[in-house]
Amino acid sequence: DRSIKIAPSILSADFANFGQEIRAIEDQGADWVHVDVMDGHFVPNLTFGPPAVKAFRPHVKTFMDVHLMIAPVDPYIEAYAEAGADMITAHVEAGPHIHRTLQAIKAQGVKAGVALNPGTPVEAIEHVMDLADMVLVMTVNPGFGGQKFIHSGVEKTRRVREMIGDREIHIQIDGGVTPETAPLVAEAGADVLVAGSAVFKGGSVDNPEVYGANMKAI
Numbered sequence: 001d002r003s004i005k006i007a008p009s010i011l012s013a014d015f016a017n018f019g020q021e022i023r024a025i026e027d028q029g030a031d032w033v034h035v036d037v038m039d040g041h042f043v044p045n046l047t048f049g050p051p052a053v054k055a056f057r058p059h060v061k062t063f064m065d066v067h068l069m070i071a072p073v074d075p076y077i078e079a080y081a082e083a084g085a086d087m088i089t090a091h092v093e094a095g096p097h098i099h100r101t102l103q104a105i106k107a108q109g110v111k112a113g114v115a116l117n118p119g120t121p122v123e124a125i126e127h128v129m130d131l132a133d134m135v136l137v138m139t140v141n142p143g144f145g146g147q148k149f150i151h152s153g154v155e156k157t158r159r160v161r162e163m164i165g166d167r168e169i170h171i172q173i174d175g176g177v178t179p180e181t182a183p184l185v186a187e188a189g190a191d192v193l194v195a196g197s198a199v200f201k202g203g204s205v206d207n208p209e210v211y212g213a214n215m216k217a218i
C-alpha cells in the first residue's frame with residue numbers, strides 16, 4: 001500500500017557508481033535514500049564518512065536519511081549535518097546520553113531518528129519520544145546488507161506504535177525487508193521501509209528498471 005515509504009539502502013548499491021545509483025533509484029520511485037554509515041567499532045563493518053555523504057548530497061532529490069551506526073556519535077553529528085543529511089538517526093546503544101544526542105541533532109536543524117538494535121527493549125526510548133521524529137526498529141543485527149529478517153521485530157513494531165500514540169513520529173524498519181516480510185511490519189504500524197538487497201538485487205545502473213520492479217514488489 002502506497003502510504004508506506006520505501007528507503008533503499010545504498011549499502012547494497014554499486015560502490016563505484018553512487019551518483020548514478022542514487023539517481024536510478026529515485027527515478028524508479030524511491031521515496032528516501034538510506035545512507036548506512038558504519039565505523040568498524042559500533043558495527044563490524046566500515047562504509048563512508050562525511051566527505052562521501054557530502055558527495056552523495058547533490059544527487060539526492062528526495063530525502064537523505066543518514067543511519068549512523070557509529071560510537072561515539074556526538075562528535076560527528078555536526079559533520080553529517082554539514083554534509084547535507086536531512087535526517088540523522090543515532091543508536092540508543094551508541095552511548096550513555098541518547099537524550100542529549102537527539103537534542104544535538106535537532107540543534108543542527110536536522111530531523112532526528114533513534115534506532116533500536118534487535119536485542120534492545122523498546123523501553124530504552126520511552127523518555128525521548130518528544131524529541132524523536134522517527135524510531136528505527138532494526139530487524140537485523142547491524143553491519144551488513146542481505147541478512148535474514150528477525151521476526152521479533154514485528155511485535156516490537158506494534159509496541160513502538162502504541163508508545164508513539166498520536167505523535168507524528170515515523171516508524172522505520174531496517175534489515176531483511178522483502179516482499180514477504182514487508183506486509184508483516186506494515187500491518188504492525190511501520191510507515192518507512194528500508195531495503196537494500198531486495199531493491200538492488202538483479203539490477204544495475206544499466207538496468208535500473210529492475211530497481212523499480214523490486215520496489216513495487218515490496
Ligand code: DX5
Binds near residue numbers: 034069143146176
Ligand atoms: C544494516 C543496515 C541496513 C541494511 C539493509 O546494518 O542498517 O540498512 O543495509 O540491507 P538489507 O535490506 O539487504 O537487509
Ligand code: ZN
Binds near residue numbers: 009
Ligand atoms: Zn540502515
